[in-house]
Amino acid sequence: MSVSPEVAGRTFPETPPYDVSRAKIREFATAIGAEPADETPMTFPVVVGFDALQRFMTDPDVGISLHRVVHGDQRFVQTRPVRAGDVLTAELTVESLRQGAGTDIIGTRTEIRTTDGEHVATSYATLVHRGAEPAE
Amino acid sequence: MTRAPSPLSSAEPGTALHARTFTIRRADLVRYAGASGDFNPIHWSDRVATAVGLPGVIAHGMYTMALASRAVGEWAGGFDRIIEYGVRFTRPVVVPDDDTGVDIEVSGTVEGVRDDGALTVGLTCTCRGEKVLGMARAVVRREA
Numbered sequence A: 001m002s003v004s005p006e007v008a009g010r011t012f013p014e015t016p017p018y019d020v021s022r023a024k025i026r027e028f029a030t031a032i033g034a035e036p037a038d039e040t041p042m043t044f045p046v047v048v049g050f051d052a053l054q055r056f057m058t059d060p061d062v063g064i065s066l067h068r069v070v071h072g073d074q075r076f077v078q079t080r081p082v083r084a085g086d087v088l089t090a091e092l093t094v095e096s097l098r099q100g101a102g103t104d105i106i107g108t109r110t111e112i113r114t115t116d117g118e119h120v121a122t123s124y125a126t127l128v129h130r131g132a133e134p135a136e
Numbered sequence B: 001m002t003r004a005p006s007p008l009s010s011a012e013p014g015t016a017l018h019a020r021t022f023t024i025r026r027a028d029l030v031r032y033a034g035a036s037g038d039f040n041p042i043h044w045s046d047r048v049a050t051a052v053g054l055p056g057v058i059a060h061g062m063y064t065m066a067l068a069s070r071a072v073g074e075w076a077g078g079f080d081r082i083i084e085y086g087v088r089f090t091r092p093v094v095v096p097d098d099d100t101g102v103d104i105e106v107s108g109t110v111e112g113v114r115d116d117g118a119l120t121v122g123l124t125c126t127c128r129g130e131k132v133l134g135m136a137r138a139v140v141r142r143e144a
Helices: A022-031 A046-058 B026-036 B046-051 B061-076
Strands: A069-078 A087-100 A103-114 A119-130 B016-024 B082-089 B102-113 B119-127 B130-140
Touching (some): A022 B026, A046 A087, A046 A103, A046 A119, A046 B026, B016 B061, B061 B102, B061 B130, B102 B130
Antiparallel strands (some): A069 A119, A087 A103, B016 B102
């Protein structure tokens, strides 16, 4: 099964607000071995960005089979580091969809903002979705 | 906050940045799964990883990307100075189930200076002698 062509250009609902704690920032920084662990790692927005990606990939209208998807590339543009006390949401838009030879190449852009509307980061991810193997 | 001068403060195109080596063990993947929320079993279960055709458990691409970002953060003098950072996941990092783990090596070179003064840095990230990140590039603000 391929991804529905209708997802191209579509913006998906924002993720529920995520309260960023000092403990979460430390947990993430420690997980990547960063020291001191109180500085927010540049890729921390993945915590909310991944939630948006997960919701997109499991949306039954989209048509993705999770075990056939790989993360092709990833880029972050940081407006400012995430801070403890931020309440963040992530809003995913399918920027591009290329389909051919049973493969879908899905370009996504996820805007990560505070619930006050302040922009924090943009996450761009390309997902490569391979179609089902031909029947034997 | 005052900071030590970063290696990038006096860098110019062509400047090679201090290479870093990071070791990845299984336990690191478990910890990263919890911290990031990515619990895909190919990052902790050999059974699932081999069932989908991988040689074994592989690191999250985002974890490798995050480790390499530590090198960028050190060169820049702080994660807050990284304006932009992108990579392509070209090859999986297979992480053995032992106490030694596997090393990835990250090096960087200043590629250019943008009109706004920010530096573009090209990264090379290898594991077992092969590139695991492609088109890896960061844009870094120099200290004010």
